[in-house]
Amino acid sequence: MDRLEELSRKKPVVAAIHGPALGGxxxxxxxxxxxxxxxxxxxxxxxxxxxxxxxxxxxxTQRLPRLIGxxxxxxxxxxxxxxxxxxxxxxxLVDEVVPKAILLDVARKRAAALAGGRPxxxxxxxxxxxxxxxxxxxxxxxxxxxxxxxxxxxxxxxRGHYPAPEKALEAVRIGIEEGPEAGYRAExxxxxxxxxxxxxxxxxxxxFATQELKKDTGVDDPSVKPxxxxxxxxxxxxxxxxxxxxxxxxxxxPVRLKDxxxxxxxxxxxxxxxxxxxxxxxxxxTFRDGEExxxxxxxxxxxxxxxxxxxxxxxxxxDLGVKQTTLKEVEREAPAxxxxxxxxxxxIGRIAEAAQRPEKVVGMHFFSPVDKMPxxxxxxxxxxxxxxxxxxxxxxxxxxxxxxxxxxxxxFYTSRILGPYLNxxxxxxxxxxxxxxxxxxxxxxxxxxxxxxxxxxxxxxxxSKVAHIMQGAFGDxxxxxxxxxxxxxxxxxxxxxxxxxxxxxxxxxxxxxVDETVYELLPGGVRRGSIPREEIVERCVLQMVNEAAYSGxxxxxxxxxxx
Amino acid sequence: xxxxxxxxTAIIGGVRTxxxxxxxxxxxxxxxxxxxLVVSELVQRCELKPREIDxxxxxxxxxxxxxxxxxxxxxxxxxxxxxxxxxxxxxxxATSLQALTTAADAISAGEIDCAxxxxxxxxxxxxxxxxxxxxxxxxxxxxxxxVVDKIRAFSDVSxxxxxxxxxxxxxxxxxxxxxxxxxxxxxxxxxxREAQDAFAHRSHTKAAxxxxxxxxxxxxxxxxxxxxxxxAVVEDxxxxxxxxxxxxxxxxxxxxxxxxxxxxxxxxxxxxGAAALLVMSEDKARALGMRPLGYLREYAYxxxxxxxxxxxxxxxxxxxxxxxxxxxxADLDLVEIHEAFAAQVLSNLxxxxxxxxxxxxxxxxxxxxxVPDGKLNPNGxxxxxxxxxxxxxxxxxxxxxRELAARNGNSALISICAAGGLGGACILTRE
Ligand SMILES: CC(C)(COP(=O)(O)OP(=O)(O)OC[C@H]1O[C@@H](n2cnc3c(N)ncnc32)[C@H](O)[C@@H]1OP(=O)(O)O)[C@@H](O)C(=O)NCCC(=O)NCCS
Numbered sequence: 001m002d003r004l005e006e007l008s009r010k011k012p013v014v015a016a017i018h019g020p021a022l023g024g025x026x027x028x029x030x031x032x033x034x035x036x037x038x039x040x041x042x043x044x045x046x047x048x049x050x051x052x053x054x055x056x057x058x059x060x061t062q063r064l065p066r067l068i069g070x071x072x073x074x075x076x077x078x079x080x081x082x083x084x085x086x087x088x089x090x091x092x093l094v095d096e097v098v099p100k101a102i103l104l105d106v107a108r109k110r111a112a113a114l115a116g117g118r119p120x121x122x123x124x125x126x127x128x129x130x131x132x133x134x135x136x137x138x139x140x141x142x143x144x145x146x147x148x149x150x151x152x153x154x155x156x157x158x159r160g161h162y163p164a165p166e167k168a169l170e171a172v173r174i175g176i177e178e179g180p181e182a183g184y185r186a187e188x189x190x191x192x193x194x195x196x197x198x199x200x201x202x203x204x205x206x207x208f209a210t211q212e213l214k215k216d217t218g219v220d221d222p223s224v225k226p227x228x229x230x231x232x233x234x235x236x237x238x239x240x241x242x243x244x245x246x247x248x249x250x251x252x253x254p255v256r257l258k259d260x261x262x263x264x265x266x267x268x269x270x271x272x273x274x275x276x277x278x279x280x281x282x283x284x285x286t287f288r289d290g291e292e293x294x295x296x297x298x299x300x301x302x303x304x305x306x307x308x309x310x311x312x313x314x315x316x317x318x319d320l321g322v323k324q325t326t327l328k329e330v331e332r333e334a335p336a337x338x339x340x341x342x343x344x345x346x347x348i349g350r351i352a353e354a355a356q357r358p359e360k361v362v363g364m365h366f367f368s369p370v371d372k373m374p375x376x377x378x379x380x381x382x383x384x385x386x387x388x389x390x391x392x393x394x395x396x397x398x399x400x401x402x403x404x405x406x407x408x409x410x411x412f413y414t415s416r417i418l419g420p421y422l423n424x425x426x427x428x429x430x431x432x433x434x435x436x437x438x439x440x441x442x443x444x445x446x447x448x449x450x451x452x453x454x455x456x457x458x459x460x461x462x463x464s465k466v467a468h469i470m471q472g473a474f475g476d477x478x479x480x481x482x483x484x485x486x487x488x489x490x491x492x493x494x495x496x497x498x499x500x501x502x503x504x505x506x507x508x509x510x511x512x513x514v515d516e517t518v519y520e521l522l523p524g525g526v527r528r529g530s531i532p533r534e535e536i537v538e539r540c541v542l543q544m545v546n547e548a549a550y551s552g553x554x555x556x557x558x559x560x561x562x563x
Numbered sequence: 564x565x566x567x568x569x570x571x572t573a574i575i576g577g578v579r580t581x582x583x584x585x586x587x588x589x590x591x592x593x594x595x596x597x598x599x600l601v602v603s604e605l606v607q608r609c610e611l612k613p614r615e616i617d618x619x620x621x622x623x624x625x626x627x628x629x630x631x632x633x634x635x636x637x638x639x640x641x642x643x644x645x646x647x648x649x650x651x652x653x654x655x656x657a658t659s660l661q662a663l664t665t666a667a668d669a670i671s672a673g674e675i676d677c678a679x680x681x682x683x684x685x686x687x688x689x690x691x692x693x694x695x696x697x698x699x700x701x702x703x704x705x706x707x708x709x710v711v712d713k714i715r716a717f718s719d720v721s722x723x724x725x726x727x728x729x730x731x732x733x734x735x736x737x738x739x740x741x742x743x744x745x746x747x748x749x750x751x752x753x754x755x756r757e758a759q760d761a762f763a764h765r766s767h768t769k770a771a772x773x774x775x776x777x778x779x780x781x782x783x784x785x786x787x788x789x790x791x792x793x794x795a796v797v798e799d800x801x802x803x804x805x806x807x808x809x810x811x812x813x814x815x816x817x818x819x820x821x822x823x824x825x826x827x828x829x830x831x832x833x834x835x836g837a838a839a840l841l842v843m844s845e846d847k848a849r850a851l852g853m854r855p856l857g858y859l860r861e862y863a864y865x866x867x868x869x870x871x872x873x874x875x876x877x878x879x880x881x882x883x884x885x886x887x888x889x890x891x892x893a894d895l896d897l898v899e900i901h902e903a904f905a906a907q908v909l910s911n912l913x914x915x916x917x918x919x920x921x922x923x924x925x926x927x928x929x930x931x932x933x934v935p936d937g938k939l940n941p942n943g944x945x946x947x948x949x950x951x952x953x954x955x956x957x958x959x960x961x962x963x964x965r966e967l968a969a970r971n972g973n974s975a976l977i978s979i980c981a982a983g984g985l986g987g988a989c990i991l992t993r994e
Contacts, residue, residue, distance in 0.1 A: 230612060254642060256607055266792035273790060295642040298603050299787055305607030
């Protein structure tokens with residue numbers, strides 16, 4: 001890279017970028033005298049190294065801040081996010097954005113012009129908000145403040161679990177404060193340390209596993225091809241139903257959305273329009289794209305438009321009888337479709353008992369909020385045929401989900417390993433631990449939210465219901481603590497009831513305050529004892545690990561799950 | 564209809580929005596919004612794979628300057644495959660009948676196999692334009708090089724010219740509004756105020772009964788109003804469920820206050836709405852396993868001098884279509900006549916039956932005869948259901964085919980009078 005940079009001074013090298021220029025690709029481009037990018041949607045620039053537990057190792061931490069400023073460079077390097085060509089132009093990361101057809105031409109001309117002694121065109125003029133940044137970066141006190149703030153925000157996000165962002169920050173700082181030579185050395189040292197560390201190794205493993213999963217069709221027989229899906233029928237326009245409809249139209253798949261009355265349907269459509277509006281406001285979508293996607297969903301209160309669906313997904317009330325009735329209606333109205341149930345707890349095999357064509361019945365377990373949660377659990381009942389599985393797996397990938405295929409059974413995989421974990425948290429509460437104590441211990445351990453906050457989100461009543469189903473299926477190791485039902489029975493259902501372990505009224509958005517009145521329902525009352533954090537973590541996590549091991553014994557394809 | 568390839572056009576299905584008075588429920592929707600709603604719902608109800616569609620023929624009578632080819636915009640905005648070609652047709656109140664017959668010609672010629680046809684009208688969203696002098700000044704100014712040039716361009720504009728001009732439903736050629744022309748017809752054909760009011764009352768009574776009995780449940784979609792989707796528009800709001808004859812008598816004539824007989828009660832109202840049909844060649848319908856509502860058997864258009872009787876062209880197009888089909892009025896089980904004004908319907912009916920009219924205008928042919936009351940507009944018409952100009956043709960076709968099935972009849976005649984002295988007619992059959 002240095003040689004390239006050196007060469008570039010004598011004989012200008014221009015990078016013509018089309019498609020992803022991530023990591024080493026961008027670092028190569030940074031060493032060039034000028035960068036021209038195509039305006040194609042596929043063109044992306046970024047330094048995603050921290051996502052793999054390492055830092056840019058070929059000068060990225062040094063050249064990027066010098067090119068686009070410290071704050072903007074940190075924003076890319078510390079998060080690993082990538083930007084499209086237009087944004088890259090605004091950041092000063094590339095000098096020009098042109099249509100792909102003339103990319104090479106323009107780049108050649110630029111190189112010739114640079115060789116003829118003409119300087120690269122001036123970058124976008126400084127706008128007022130940028131001035132402030134520059135002022136901050138140009139003096140040592142300002143810089144110290146900037147680095148300090150960045151470190152604080154990293155700590156808050158990683159909770160000390162991921163070393164890479166902080167190391168990247170150090171390399172950037174050293175380069176700025178002590179000069180390029182020290183900077184490159186610092187970068188190389190830190191890269192070396194990180195790359196042999198555990199965190200990087202695991203993140204890389206996850207990366208490859210995910211890549212592998214993307215290729216996985218969900219069935220073992222390579223001759224099985226997914227059916228063509230041109231329309232999805234969505235039953236139920238509630239939070240889940242509308243969420244699934246949204247991710248489908250976002251991916252360009254038309255949706256026929258059904259609910260029992262105009263009011264419920266309207267709420268669902270409003271939810272979808274709301275997410276699209278938000279994306280238009282954030283410039284993720286153009287206004288016209290938003291309108292076009294919204295036009296892909298149409299509402300109905302009867303089964304019209306379902307016969308021509310390829311797949312019908314139900315997100316109706318979580319009750320076996322209701323699901324079976326729905327299944328029978330769908331089979332009558334739309335004889336050829338695949339019926340996918342978005343149940344979180346009812347075995348697909350049980351639902352399929354009511355089916356005339358059980359081979360077309362499958363589970364698609366989405367997680368709330370559907371537009372944000374990346375996982376999709378596809379459940380294959382004994383009766384489900386391979387093409388049905390392949391088809392819904394293909395849908396899952398089209399809508400951008402990480403798809404796992406699991407065998408049927410109470411709680412499937414996710415709820416099953418979650419069950420004992422949540423139970424354990426409940427036992428801890430009954431033993432006198434405080435709500436926030438439990439949650440913060442597990443968040444520190446690395447979970448995005450703690451178990452009790454999760455219960456609030458899912459619904460405490462839902463949690464109880466699922467817990468009992470699991471106990472019925474797996475016996476006493478899944479037994480929820482006695483006395484815990486009192487919480488849900490008192491109407492304290494979690495966020496949806498604005499009353500749970502945490503307060504939802506009279507607190508600022510984003511603020512988390514334990515609703516102490518919940519303790520009145522529990523033994524021990526408001527005065528909470530203390531249980532060591534390590535004990536909290538081990539008891540909860542090991543329950544989960546154990547259950548994963550139990551389920552692994554019967555996992556449908558051990559090679560796949562082991563990978 | 565059989566010519567060239569000899570392929571008949573099958574009408575597979577249809578749907579319309581509720582028709583509502585301009586300025587009410589749909590006041591925030593454009594013709595494109597309405598067209599998009601109706602086309603999207605049509606594709607759903609017909610259980611059609613959108614890639615089967617070859618063409619969209621669509622129209623709006625009061626066009627928008629932003630989208631001269633509304634048919635194309637409807638296709639794109641509905642999220643249908645972008646490969647479906649589309650063009651816009653206009654024939655005033657017969658616009659969606661024109662869309663149907665044009666597509667049928669293309670099917671018959673073997674050019675296409677499947678089309679969506681229809682029209683939408685948003686009277687609440689009419690383009691307001693500037694007067695000629697202002698428009699000319701703006702154009703001149705935009706060409707002007709300096710600020711002085713630009714300002715000078717406006718020197719001939721008087722303050723009066725600055726008032727915006729709403730589109731008139733007046734004939735460009737005669738300068739008379741529709742209502743004034745209908746007024747002229749009422750007088751020349753001797754159609755009394757009482758007869759008009761009675762006919763309007765009949766229209767509302769029948770429409771109200773049809774709504775009550777659920778006759779329109781398969782024809783009219785429910786519209787959840789964007790952007791909030793809170794309000795559901797589910798019924799026409801023009802129809803008077805409590806229509807009484809006395810109510811009409813009280814109304815003042817609007818187009819000739821002194822000697823006139825045409826009132827708000829016996830005219831069709833300004834209306835917002837959209838309607839569309841799915842049509843296919845007979846063989847395509849069979850291949851897709853679709854059960855058609857019926858077939859287009861024949862059509863005909865005619866025109867009269869707008870200065871004579873603007874809305875009397877049906878007296879020519881109807882005999883013409885019957886002759887082409889080799890049918891008599893008595894062969895028909897149903898006659899659906901567009902009701903622009905009660906005076907116009909009654910004038911048309913009078914001419915159909917008149918020997919004198921046939922002698923004077925049809926070269927002495929036998930008059931086609933009287934339309935029996937039981938076969939005429941049994942579920943109301945444009946006076947009571949409303950008249951979004953470009954949607955009325957598709958509404959009539961769909962409504963007639965459903966009614967034919969209900970009364971187990973086979974053939975229906977549809978007649979539409981249109982601005983410009985135009986008339987369109989077609990014959991539909993179920994078999
Ligand atoms: C005739 C026309 C001018 C009336 O417009 P309008 O004044 O807005 O009509 P409205 O619906 O407000 O009716 C006026 C009044 O008559 C009353 N009215 C209308 N029909 C009535 C009935 N059947 N019984 C009792 N009262 C009736 C209304 O309630 C209203 O009363 P209000 O003023 O106390 O509220 C308008 O509908 C028109 O231009 N129609 C012709 C459209 C046309 O040319 N079409 C082309 C055909 S090809």
